[in-house]
Amino acid sequence: MVGQPLVRLQDVAEHAGVSLATASRMLSDPEYGGRAGLRERVLASAAELGYRPNPHARALAMATSTNIGLVIHDVRDPYFATLSGGVITVAERHDLLVSMVCSYRDASRELEYTKRLADQRVRAIILAGSSVRDSAHAAAMHAELVSYQHSGGSVVSVTRGRTVGHVVDIDNSGGMRTLVHAMVELGHTSFGVIAGPLRLLAVRDRLQGIRQGLKDHGLTLGRDDIVYVDMSRDGGLAGAHLLMKRPKPPRCLLAISDVVAFGALSWLRAQGMTVPDDVSVTGFGGIPAAIDAVPSLTTVELPLEQVGENAMELALKPASPRHIVEVKGTLVRRDSVAPPR
Amino acid sequence: MVGQPLVRLQDVAEHAGVSLATASRMLSDPEYGGRAGLRERVLASAAELGYRPNPHARALAMATSTNIGLVIHDVRDPYFATLSGGVITVAERHDLLVSMVCSYRDASRELEYTKRLADQRVRAIILAGSSVRDSAHAAAMHAELVSYQHSGGSVVSVTRGRTVGHVVDIDNSGGMRTLVHAMVELGHTSFGVIAGPLRLLAVRDRLQGIRQGLKDHGLTLGRDDIVYVDMSRDGGLAGAHLLMKRPKPPRCLLAISDVVAFGALSWLRAQGMTVPDDVSVTGFGGIPAAIDAVPSLTTVELPLEQVGENAMELALKPASPRHIVEVKGTLVRRDSVAPPR
DNA sequence: CTTCCATGTGTAAGCGGTTACAATTTCCGC
DNA sequence: GCGGAAATTGTAACCGCTTACACATGGAAG
Numbered sequence: 001m002v003g004q005p006l007v008r009l010q011d012v013a014e015h016a017g018v019s020l021a022t023a024s025r026m027l028s029d030p031e032y033g034g035r036a037g038l039r040e041r042v043l044a045s046a047a048e049l050g051y052r053p054n055p056h057a058r059a060l061a062m063a064t065s066t067n068i069g070l071v072i073h074d075v076r077d078p079y080f081a082t083l084s085g086g087v088i089t090v091a092e093r094h095d096l097l098v099s100m101v102c103s104y105r106d107a108s109r110e111l112e113y114t115k116r117l118a119d120q121r122v123r124a125i126i127l128a129g130s131s132v133r134d135s136a137h138a139a140a141m142h143a144e145l146v147s148y149q150h151s152g153g154s155v156v157s158v159t160r161g162r163t164v165g166h167v168v169d170i171d172n173s174g175g176m177r178t179l180v181h182a183m184v185e186l187g188h189t190s191f192g193v194i195a196g197p198l199r200l201l202a203v204r205d206r207l208q209g210i211r212q213g214l215k216d217h218g219l220t221l222g223r224d225d226i227v228y229v230d231m232s233r234d235g236g237l238a239g240a241h242l243l244m245k246r247p248k249p250p251r252c253l254l255a256i257s258d259v260v261a262f263g264a265l266s267w268l269r270a271q272g273m274t275v276p277d278d279v280s281v282t283g284f285g286g287i288p289a290a291i292d293a294v295p296s297l298t299t300v301e302l303p304l305e306q307v308g309e310n311a312m313e314l315a316l317k318p319a320s321p322r323h324i325v326e327v328k329g330t331l332v333r334r335d336s337v338a339p340p341r
Numbered sequence: 342m343v344g345q346p347l348v349r350l351q352d353v354a355e356h357a358g359v360s361l362a363t364a365s366r367m368l369s370d371p372e373y374g375g376r377a378g379l380r381e382r383v384l385a386s387a388a389e390l391g392y393r394p395n396p397h398a399r400a401l402a403m404a405t406s407t408n409i410g411l412v413i414h415d416v417r418d419p420y421f422a423t424l425s426g427g428v429i430t431v432a433e434r435h436d437l438l439v440s441m442v443c444s445y446r447d448a449s450r451e452l453e454y455t456k457r458l459a460d461q462r463v464r465a466i467i468l469a470g471s472s473v474r475d476s477a478h479a480a481a482m483h484a485e486l487v488s489y490q491h492s493g494g495s496v497v498s499v500t501r502g503r504t505v506g507h508v509v510d511i512d513n514s515g516g517m518r519t520l521v522h523a524m525v526e527l528g529h530t531s532f533g534v535i536a537g538p539l540r541l542l543a544v545r546d547r548l549q550g551i552r553q554g555l556k557d558h559g560l561t562l563g564r565d566d567i568v569y570v571d572m573s574r575d576g577g578l579a580g581a582h583l584l585m586k587r588p589k590p591p592r593c594l595l596a597i598s599d600v601v602a603f604g605a606l607s608w609l610r611a612q613g614m615t616v617p618d619d620v621s622v623t624g625f626g627g628i629p630a631a632i633d634a635v636p637s638l639t640t641v642e643l644p645l646e647q648v649g650e651n652a653m654e655l656a657l658k659p660a661s662p663r664h665i666v667e668v669k670g671t672l673v674r675r676d677s678v679a680p681p682r
Numbered sequence: 683c684t685t686c687c688a689t690g691t692g693t694a695a696g697c698g699g700t701t702a703c704a705a706t707t708t709c710c711g712c
Numbered sequence: 713g714c715g716g717a718a719a720t721t722g723t724a725a726c727c728g729c730t731t732a733c734a735c736a737t738g739g740a741a742g
Contacts, residue, residue: 060699349729398727402696
């Protein structure tokens with residue numbers, strides 16, 4: 001069982017009565033001159049024969065493909081799904097295909113995939129939600145990215161703290177700080193924080209923002225006021241449990257992300273507690289579902305789609321000079337918070 | 342600025358003191374024999390030199406790549422995100438990379454991307470949430486898939502109704518029928534349906550399931566009891582508005598999907614109506630967020646992750662014989678429905 | 683000690699493009 | 713009408729890997 005007759009550039013050239021080289025030029029170099037009417041003739045031949053360039057041959061010869069590599073934590077996480085949407089939108093505009101892989105925050109997987117993408121000569125590698133701080137693989141990862149960039153690839157991280165490639169820097173700490181200010185101004189003084197794993201830079205930054213925000217009002221966080229969980233709905237469930245079962249439960253729960261906040265809301269509901277009457281809850285990220293939660297979630301809304309778009313746009317720029325785009329979130333007050341009773 | 346010294350298979354061969362061909366065999370054909378200890382020597386050389394095969398060269402020579410093409414409606418839609426998660430999981434297990442594209446239900450885009458993926462000689466093309474019925478492009482799409490499959494590619498549709506490739510068939514009509522039965526048994530007689538565009542086969546099937554379910558109990562749907570909207574949260578909002586503003590609003594709203602149901606819930610909440618006291622609402626699909634809605638959404642839960650896994654597994658099977666995997670949903674009763682008052 | 687096979691290895695021809703370089707043509711100004 | 717620069721085209725050498733085919737080697741059988 002053989003495929004349909006494959007049309008090679010050679011065939012087009014013959015059909016148009018020119019050499020392989022000329023056909024190639026007419027087809028893929030718009031700058032090139034050429035005798036009057038020749039280009040049209042070649043194009044016509046190509047169309048007539050139904051010529052379809054072989055991307056692998058091209059990639060091999062040119063040492064670059066027309067694909068983009070996107071490494072995210074997990075497609076199923078709305079945060080990354082939304083971000084990916086932005087990447088894909090801009091990629092499409094530039095006629096680029098996106099190869100997406102999920103690292104599930106595993107540094108070794110992340111490294112493996114990055115290598116693989118680099119081997120595929122993707123035009124750019126966009127890394128979102130990576131750990132960065134895993135010392136075991138961090139060095140290898142860095143080396144890989146440097147070498148990749150050296151060989152003409154473009155690197156973009158949606159994470160500050162990488163010393164190679166462009167960066168879309170999300171203002172995690174500033175956003176949290178603003179959020180905490182708002183909570184304090186509402187009258188809250190007793191906080192519980194449901195944090196994520198500390199190896200994530202975003203988590204550290206958000207925590208730092210919380211601490212700073214409290215400090216601005218002369219408040220501090222006790223060691224017990226903060227629990228570390230998995231950054232998932234289940235994590236939020238567990239976190240809420242840990243914090244609320246203490247002798248003196250907090251009146252305001254600050255979740256490290258929207259998804260974690262959902263878990264917390266769910267736990268509270270299951271316990272028959274009312275939000276925000278019994279306890280206020282906040283999220284971070286502003287995923288689309290935050291507005292549908294009941295009560296709707298007060299959060300710091302990041303322009304996730306736009307973050308993806310920015311990342312993809314940076315991916316198209318030359319590696320040097322290095323670009324760093326700052327993205328800020330905006331506080332969105334909704335119904336999950338109220339002054340403490 | 343040149344990349345780091347690239348190690349070619351040639352270099353490995355020289356380092357190991359064998360010919361290019363032998364090196365190739367040792368490295369990529371585990372079946373091959375070879376003089377005792379030779380394989381180890383070649384492997385050692387490759388490791389020592391840090392050899393990394395060029396996938397494009399390989400793909401060009403073998404006319405097949407190690408990538409999978411996944412065409413979905415939209416990553417940001419949790420239905421497809423979840424499904425994609427399943428695909429990616431299985432793909433990873435087989436060391437395959439997934440190139441994901443979003444068609445946004447645009448048949449022309451879908452065709453364009455399919456061609457592109459076929460040109461890239463991806464091992465398989467998985468199509469989820471495609472329209473199928475768009476006559477303008479349907480023929481071209483079909484031809485493309487046939488030719489792709491003919492040339493060795495594997496086609497999988499998560500949609501019945503395609504006559505080429507494997508199929509993961511979701512029992513849309515059966516699921517809806519079961520759901521409707523449950524609603525009728527609860528005492529409902531007055532229904533409103535928020536449907537999606539009729540060009541989507543899944544929509545037609547679900548509607549058919551609704552009609553059948555009603556018919557089973559001697560009920561029918563009036564022409565006005567059904568509205569057609571975009572399959573999105575906004576669509577659900579609009580749909581709820583249309584149905585509930587009628588002189589005699591329905592007591593039970595059947596949404597064509599969970600996301601649409603979310604929109605409906607949101608509209609109802611904004612109007613100060615209580616679910617399920619004033620009106621019952623159901624969804625379809627069972628996306629993870631359905632459980633977090635308030636009230637939690639009664640829906641037909643599809644094993645979306647598993648659908649993705651099934652699709653990817655089928656993608657690994659030879660094109661013939663054709664496989665058709667049936668997937669059924671399960672009714673999940675939650676708090677968004679109650680007997681009519 | 684031949685003869686014949688099975689097995690291992692090397693040579694070289696692709697895979698389908700791009701592009702440096704040489705050869706040819708075209709177009710000037712004198 | 714001629715010399716020479718500029719523009720166009722063709723030839724052929726890659727890009728890095730797989731694999732058909734030819735050749736060499738080592739035993740087992742006769």
